[in-house]
Amino acid sequence: MxxxxxxxxxxxxxxxxxxxxxxxxxxxxxxxxxxxxxxxxxxxxxxxxxxxxxxxxxxxxxxxxxxxxxxxxxxxxxxxxxxxxxxxxxxxxxxSLVSVPEHCFALLLALRRNLRAYGADVEAGAWEKSSRFCLLDHPIGDLSGSRLGIVGYGALGRKVAHIARAFGMEVCATSRSTLDDPDVTQLELDELLRTSDVISLHLPLTEQTRHLIGARELGLMKRSALLINTARGGLVDEAALAEALLQGRIGGAGFDVLSKEPPVPDNPLLRLRLRLPNFILTPHVAWASAxxxxxxxxxxxxxxxxxxxxxxxxxx
Incomplete structure (x- = not known):
């Protein structure tokens, strides 16, 4: 038995x-x-x-x-x-082919439309004091017409690409094997980082992928670009990302994972969540729909x- x-x-x-x-x-x-x-x-x-x-x-x-x-x-x-x-x-x-991609776009939409900043304004009473019917204090961007770069084109990456195209996004991806999707442009990582408006990570954590995104890679990204990570925290050098966000070298980031979970109090991204409206951190729940x-x-x-x-x- x-x-x-x-x-x-x-x-x-x-x-x-x-x-x-x-x-x-x-x-x-x-x-x-x-x-x-x-x-x-x-x-x-x-x-x-x-x-x-x-x-x-x-x-x-x-x-x-x-x-x-x-x-x-x-x-x-x-x-x-x-x-x-x-x-x-x-x-x-x-x-989790539904849950993780939906969470990915929840983070992306919240960042692109500055929901944290506008929510904080409403809580602070700024809308009540406004001289007009709305507040326009933070930039709002559309997904349509922008480029999504997917790093790791497995089942989750393909699902994210499908949703992105429904939003009117252009999709490119990196993959170890040749892509068989005519609607997705295959690029090397550096070119994907340079040209994408949003980068979404969908890779396992291995010794080869640990800190795949570090200071050099963040430096290749557009200053307006967003980085989404619903995969593994160790894929990104967290100290380098915190520095890039604080210095305004990228547009923002949405993370559902950290390198150590539960996080230690001195994790640079954990501290950052209260300081910047363009950084969203959720507690590893992208996978966890009922x-x-x-x-x-x-x-x-x-x-x-x-x-x-x-x-x-x-x-x-």
Whole structure:
């Protein structure tokens, strides 16, 4: 009989049905890194959303056969150590093809139309004191006619491109493989950064993509350009971005992710959120619509059932 342990059950607000094979199941609301070994001792299946599973802990878990990641990102699991121990790792793919792109455009529209600044004006009573029917103190831009540069053209990138075209945006993208979309112009990263009005990141975090956007890359962008990140915080050098925003070297940024989550108090972007109306920070919720979370929960159990049936899927 398999023993299944969900290390951070409270990270998933959804109905998680029982797998259709003999098992025991134990939920933990949350798990710290130093509790991992104790809680997974004797487990054959570990479920984690963001709890780290490092080599030292994995080496002490000889019964573990499957790590079922309740997310797409795999940077919290030592994949090399899993391979060495014969532990399979599965993840969830394409569950948030509505939620993440919609959040991406929520950030983009709020920035382009200066919603934070106008909301603050209304709260401060500026509209009530206005000599005319409206306030026009902050610039407002349209999406139509502007260029969106998508960095990483997987399933999420393609969905973002589809929505962008509906807004009348021109779309370009970078990708390791040749694009098969005639409506999207494929560019190298530097050219995309130089020519786009909006840059949206849709990449996994790896050693190759860490700090993909740093001071040099920010310096290539238009002074009016917006940077949207609903992917992974480590893709961007946060100190460099904070400096670029403070110096007015780019037009603004909308982030749903930080390099360390929960953030440490001295994170430069966390401090910045109260100082600049052209920076919006949300707490890693782009993925978390009710529909997306239920889809994730269903796919999570399907991954475990496929593995138990000897037909593992979504392996990484």
């Amino acid at each position: 398999h023993r299944i342990v969900f290390l951070d059950r409270d990270s998933l607000i959804a109905n998680v049905r029982a797998p259709g094979f003999p098992h025991t199941w134990q939920d933990h609301a949350a798990t710290s890194e130093d509790e991992v070994v104790e809680r997974l001792t004797g487990a054959t299946v570990a479920i984690t959303n963001k709890v780290p599973l490092r080599a030292a802990a994995l080496a002490r878990l000889p019964d573990l056969k499957l790590v079922a990641i309740a997310a797409t990102g795999t940077d919290n699991v030592d994949l090399g150590a899993c391979r060495e121990q014969g532990i399979l790792v599965s993840n969830i793919r394409n569950y 529909g997306a979370m239920q889809t994730l929960a269903d796919m999570l159990v399907e991954n475990i059932e496929a593995w138990a049936a000897g037909q593992p899927r979504n392996l990484v």
